[in-house]
Amino acid sequence: MRVILASKSPARLHVLRHAGLEPEVIVSGYDESQIVDPVPTSLAARLAEAKGATVVPQLEGDFVLFACDSVLEFEGRAHGKPGSEAAAIERWQRMRGHEGLLHTGHYVSVHQGERYSEQTRVGSTVVRFADLSDDEIRAYAATGEPQKVAGGFTIDGRGGAFVTAIEGDPFNVSGISLPLVRQMVIDAGVPWHSLWAAQGS
Secondary structure, eight states, rough: EEEEEEOOOOHHHHHHHHHHHOOOOOOOOOGGGGGOOSHHHHHHHHHHHHHHHOOOOGOSEEEEEEEEEEEEEEEEEEEEOSHHHHHHHHHHHHHOOOOEEHHHHHHHHETTTTEEEEEEEEEEEEEEEEOOOHHHHHHHHHTTTTGGGGGGOSSSSGGGGGGGEESSSHHHHHHHOOOHHHHHHHHTTTOGGGGSTTOOO
16 A cells, blocks of 8 residues: 655654655645635644645555644744744744644545545644744744744754643654554554555665
8 A cells, every 4th residue: 555645844754754654755736825714723624635635636546645734823823834034033032932832734545445535633732932042043043944844943953952842742743643643544444554664665
């Protein structure tokens, strides 16, 4: 059975590979600006579903497809990628010393013989941020890292030093919750361990 990751995120690919899977990457190319939703959890779910549903028609045979999208809920609103250095600085000046909720939408589509299943679920993790100095914020923004990731931070890069605590699944903050997608795959009738790549491959 093919394992497909409908995402160009290196963090998601890294998580799946270290969990024993060897997914093929097929980027959806979906225009995220088409979906506007004031509810952060709903936005994450709808974006993940749209990305996955864009790739499914391109596939044949048996496969499991994962598509995800993350948004940070902070100050009651959903925040995606800052996009620019100035936006990253402004975001961190507000976030420092506070906490947010990182929501990741997960869409899983399973095709196995005549069976077809698709599910969308959301994982949420509380993230507490260190009280960064202005110099740290400017230096971090200058690296280019926060501009390119949901919420403006990572835990598996330079931003990891600026996260003081996490409540919930840390993989969810990296962009794909392994416990959640495992359960979704099992609920679709596929044993999780059957997706592991052969050792040495």
